[in-house]
Amino acid sequence: xxxxxxxxxxxxxxxxxxxxxxxxxxxxxxxxxxxxxxxxxxxxxxxxxxxxxxxxxxxxxxxxxxxxxxxxxxxxxxxxxxxxxxxxxxxxxxxxxxxxxxxxxxxxxxxxxxxxxxxxxxxxxxxxxxxxxxxxxxxxxxxxxxxxxxxxxxxxxxxxxxxxxx
Numbered sequence: 001x002x003x004x005x006x007x008x009x010x011x012x013x014x015x016x017x018x019x020x021x022x023x024x025x026x027x028x029x030x031x032x033x034x035x036x037x038x039x040x041x042x043x044x045x046x047x048x049x050x051x052x053x054x055x056x057x058x059x060x061x062x063x064x065x066x067x068x069x070x071x072x073x074x075x076x077x078x079x080x081x082x083x084x085x086x087x088x089x090x091x092x093x094x095x096x097x098x099x100x101x102x103x104x105x106x107x108x109x110x111x112x113x114x115x116x117x118x119x120x121x122x123x124x125x126x127x128x129x130x131x132x133x134x135x136x137x138x139x140x141x142x143x144x145x146x147x148x149x150x151x152x153x154x155x156x157x158x159x160x161x162x163x164x165x166x
Contacts, residue, residue, distance in 0.1 A: 005057050005058070006055055006056070006057045006062065006109070006112075007055070007056045007057070008053060008054070008055050008056075008112050008113060008115075008116045009053070009054060009056070009116070010051055010052065010053060010054075010116075010120060011047045011052040011053065011054045011064065012047065013044060013047055013048070015047065015052075015054050015056075015061060015064075016040060016043060016044055016047065018054070018060070018061030019043055019052075019054070019061060019064050020040055020043070021061070022061055022063070022064060022099050022101060023037060023038065023043075023064075023097070023099060024037070026099050026102075038066075038076075038097075042072065043066070045072065046066055046067070046068050046072065049069075050066070050067045050068055050069070050072075050093070051067055051117055051120045051121050052064065052065070052066050052067065053065040053113045053116045053117050053120075054113075055100075055104075055109050055112065055113060060101075061101075062100065062101045062104050062109060063098070063099060063100040063101060063104060063109050063110070063113055064097075064098070064099055064113070065095075065096075065097075065098040065110075065113040065114065065117060066095075066096060066097055066098070067093045067094070067095055067117070067121075067126065068093065068094045069093060069094070070083060070088060070090075070092075070093075070094055072094075073094055077154070078129070078154050078155075078159075079094060081152050081154045081159075082094075082127070082129045082152060082154075082159070082161055084152070085150055085151065085152035085161065086127060086149060086150040086152075086161045086163075088127055091125055092125045092126060092127060092163075093124070093125065093126045093127075094126065094127060094128070095126035095127060095128040095162075095164070096128040096129070098110060098113065098114075105136070106136075110140050110144070111140070111143065111144055114144045118166060121166075122166055123166055124164065124165070124166040125163075125164070125165045125166070126163070126164050127149070127161060127162065127163050127164075128141070128146070128161070128162050129152070129159045129160065129161050129162070130159065130160055130162065131157060131158070131159055131160075132151070132157075132158040132159060132160050133157075133158075138160065141162050144164075145164060146162040146163065146164045147162060147163055147164070148160055148161070148162055149161050149162065149163040
């Protein structure tokens, strides 16, 4: 990363507003790459129960990486589609979404978020999906050691499934 003023840490409830703003700014209808929008209550539950990681500079939230147990995602159709195509055991977490502020992309921030997650949860087993046309995200996930394990179609869009085991 290029800025030593960036702090990467586990999220706390006061980070919720920044996470919601970054999530909203990166929805598909605004030109972003996020495939779903999580409600604030779900994000707050994830912050309280799972390792959600944030990157902060001053009072600005630059990025986030979320994790959840599969039962926390039962109401999200795209997650159900992924888990139908690639069932996981109860020890495997759903990784994502990960979102980096547009002007911070390509500077190693995603890798920094993932490294902090690995520090907090060293026995990490997780799966995620990425739209097959999101080549920069696919490259970033391959770079951090994830492996392609499958794919699925959701809303007429091709997705790739990645898995990671520490």
